[in-house]
Amino acid sequence: xxxxxxxxxxxxxxxxxxxxxxxLMRFDFTRLWxxxxxxxxxxxxxxxxxxxxxxxxxxxxxxxxPAFKTMQDFAKTVLTQGADFQSxxxxxxxxxxxxxxxxxxxxLVARDTLYRVRPLMYAHPVAPRDYLLAKLGFAAGLPFLIxxxxxxxxxxxxxxxxxxHGPVWATAPLRLLPAMAVSSxxxxxxxxxxxxxxxTPRAGIGWVLGLVLGAGTLASxxxxxxxxxxxxxxxxxxxxxxxxxxxxxVDRPMVAWLPAILGTAxxxxxxxxxAARRTRPSEVVI
Amino acid sequence: xxxxxxxxxxYAAAAAPALKGLTLSLERGIVGLLGPNGAGKSTLxxxxxxxxxxxxxxxxxxxxxxxxxxxARLRSRIGYMPxxxxxxEDASAYEQVAFWGELSGLxxxxARxxxxxxxxxxxxxxxxxxPVSGYSxxxxxxxxxxxxxxxxxxxxxxxxxxxxxxxxxxxxxxELVLRVHAELGTGVILASHLLGDVERVADxxxxxxxxxxxxAGSMAGLRKVLARRVELRFLDPLNPAQExxxxxxxxxxxxxxxxxxxxxxxxxxxxxxxWAQARxxxxxxxxxxxxxxxxxxxxxxxxxxGD
Numbered sequence: 001x002x003x004x005x006x007x008x009x010x011x012x013x014x015x016x017x018x019x020x021x022x023x024l025m026r027f028d029f030t031r032l033w034x035x036x037x038x039x040x041x042x043x044x045x046x047x048x049x050x051x052x053x054x055x056x057x058x059x060x061x062x063x064x065x066p067a068f069k070t071m072q073d074f075a076k077t078v079l080t081q082g083a084d085f086q087s088x089x090x091x092x093x094x095x096x097x098x099x100x101x102x103x104x105x106x107x108l109v110a111r112d113t114l115y116r117v118r119p120l121m122y123a124h125p126v127a128p129r130d131y132l133l134a135k136l137g138f139a140a141g142l143p144f145l146i147x148x149x150x151x152x153x154x155x156x157x158x159x160x161x162x163x164x165h166g167p168v169w170a171t172a173p174l175r176l177l178p179a180m181a182v183s184s185x186x187x188x189x190x191x192x193x194x195x196x197x198x199x200t201p202r203a204g205i206g207w208v209l210g211l212v213l214g215a216g217t218l219a220s221x222x223x224x225x226x227x228x229x230x231x232x233x234x235x236x237x238x239x240x241x242x243x244x245x246x247x248x249x250v251d252r253p254m255v256a257w258l259p260a261i262l263g264t265a266x267x268x269x270x271x272x273x274x275a276a277r278r279t280r281p282s283e284v285v286i
Numbered sequence: 287x288x289x290x291x292x293x294x295x296x297y298a299a300a301a302a303p304a305l306k307g308l309t310l311s312l313e314r315g316i317v318g319l320l321g322p323n324g325a326g327k328s329t330l331x332x333x334x335x336x337x338x339x340x341x342x343x344x345x346x347x348x349x350x351x352x353x354x355x356x357x358a359r360l361r362s363r364i365g366y367m368p369x370x371x372x373x374x375e376d377a378s379a380y381e382q383v384a385f386w387g388e389l390s391g392l393x394x395x396x397a398r399x400x401x402x403x404x405x406x407x408x409x410x411x412x413x414x415x416x417p418v419s420g421y422s423x424x425x426x427x428x429x430x431x432x433x434x435x436x437x438x439x440x441x442x443x444x445x446x447x448x449x450x451x452x453x454x455x456x457x458x459x460x461e462l463v464l465r466v467h468a469e470l471g472t473g474v475i476l477a478s479h480l481l482g483d484v485e486r487v488a489d490x491x492x493x494x495x496x497x498x499x500x501x502a503g504s505m506a507g508l509r510k511v512l513a514r515r516v517e518l519r520f521l522d523p524l525n526p527a528q529e530x531x532x533x534x535x536x537x538x539x540x541x542x543x544x545x546x547x548x549x550x551x552x553x554x555x556x557x558x559x560x561w562a563q564a565r566x567x568x569x570x571x572x573x574x575x576x577x578x579x580x581x582x583x584x585x586x587x588x589x590x591x592g593d
Contacts, residue, residue, distance in 0.1 A: 002409030002410065002411075002428075002458070003406075003409060003411055003412075004406075004407065004408070004409045004462075005403070005406040005407040005411075007407075007469055008403060008404060008407040008435070008469070008470060009403060010438050011387075011392065011396075011436065011438035012392060012393070012396040014362050014390060014391035014392060014437055015391045016391065016392065016393040016396065017388050017390075017391050017393045017396075017397065018393075018394070020389055023388045023389055024389070027385050031376065031377070034376070035376075115371075115372065115373065115375060116368070116370055116371065116372045117372050117373070119368065119372065120366065120368055120372040120386075120433075121389065122335075122337055123335050123337075123361060123366035123443075124362070124366075124386065124389040124390050125358050125359060125361045125362045125389070125391060126358075126389055127358055281332075281337040
């Protein structure tokens with residue numbers, strides 16, 4: 001037998017809270033934190049990060065400790081300090097991120113579709129652009145936040161151990177952070193576009209993987225048949241990896257500047273547009 | 287509370303209008319919105335929430351013109367309880383009511399405090415920390431009502447609030463609806479297929495069909511109409527001339543085996559006896575026909591078919 005309150009006092013003043021997009025984004029982060037998938041990927045990324053940091057420390061030991069003097073020549077060939085090493089700081093986390101984006105991002109819009117909460121959101125002071133911004137912010141913010149320690153911790157450790165002449169360039173964050181932002185935005189837009197086309201989170205995962213792998217396969221096939229390298233700009237996986245290479249100035253990046261710009265702009269605009277169309281208030285049934 | 291004139295809504299420019307020139311004014315109270323599937327109830331709610339822009343006509347909700355730029359802010363003054371399960375299954379009732387409160391503009395801490403209060407108000411005090419996936423239908427309906435009330439709206443739209451509830455659950459939900467209006471002063475628009483629910487709580491009624499208003503008015507006015515409905519039993523069958531004269535008393539709704547269902551022009555049933563005496567026939571029974579709101583609905587939806 002439920003017990004009812006004798007009455008309900010009036011609510012506090014409205015319009016004191018955070019913007020709707022921020023509230024939506026925070027709720028998605030809280031939800032992810034609660035799930036086992038968040039803990040699993042947290043552990044996996046932590047292990048990768050420890051490996052990166054450990055490599056830099058070993059490099060430092062090899063360079064400075066006389067006991068390792070015989071190994072120094074070998075170390076110089078393995079632990080390069082060039083542009084490739086800088087861009088490689090984000091790998092293989094970048095590949096693992098695609099799986100995380102598929103697993104988490106695939107359900108981002110689809111879960112709202114399945115639970116039918118989006119119409120209820122629009123019945124609140126939430127505009128479609130708030131919804132889109134929140135979902136894109138979460139889907140792009142998550143990979144960016146995960147990549148952040150991969151760019152900053154090795155850099156900090158390199159600075160502490162070896163100063164400006166360490167294995168990580170002093171200017172590396174200035175080059176890696178914008179590259180990470182572009183790659184994360186690419187991942188996020190693809191995830192919400194794919195998720196908006198799915199009716200369930202599981203289908204959303206399939207959509208993200210299908211689009212990422214499908215676009216990659218198509219680009220590889222056209223490349224293989226025609227020999228045209230610029231079609232690699234359609235491959236989202238290669239694009240995400242190419243941006244750090246382009247920003248740090250790798251000699252032979254996976255994708256050149258122009259196809260990378262065109263391909264990334266194509267994917268971001270297309271999938272954001274799809275998500276915007278699929279989450280309009282007129283699409284909802286109340 | 288709500289007024290609109292010649293309101294027309296289309297989903298696409300070339301499509302047929304989903305609402306066809308509705309004109310209506312509703313006072314603050316509990317308004318029952320009745321109509322079959324596809325009647326335009328949801329479209330009307332969408333238009334009132336500012337989610338659809340009228341293609342023609344004008345209207346105001348709580349003084350804010352429909353389609354105005356401030357319509358988004360208007361939604362923080364309105365609560366909406368959808369018909370279907372719009373619950374976040376992996377969150378507790380407390381988490382999601384606080385979330386909806388924040389979306390309505392409450393500060394995070396205020397939204398959390400308010401979630402406790404409003405869940406207590408709807409009778410979900412002890413279960414509020416459990417994920418809603420384990421809730422019964424009645425509990426889920428009460429969570430939906432709580433999220434509609436969390437920001438103290440001036441007006442709430444309740445879409446089939448008693449759906450799937452057992453008789454006791456229905457009674458409790460309707461009592462809550464009455465309390466919301468009586469204690470909080472909140473205006474209520476109650477869309478329902480269950481006429482008994484509407485009749486029990488509503489003080490105004492709107493009947494919609496095919497995008498048009500078929501009938502609208504206060505429940506008191508409707509009850510007056512209902513009170514004029516009587517069944518007359520005569521000792522001997524009326525002859526054709528007498529049957530034709532029955533029109534002097536009011537509208538003949540049905541005639542069968544010497545029984546006549548009439549909607550009297552005057553509320554005084556004594557006039558029927560005077561009419562019978564004047565025509566030399568014996569009226570043996572006048573039976574008032576109350577509680578036939580369903581007949582009003584059917585007559586509004588299918589005029590010319592009697593009951």
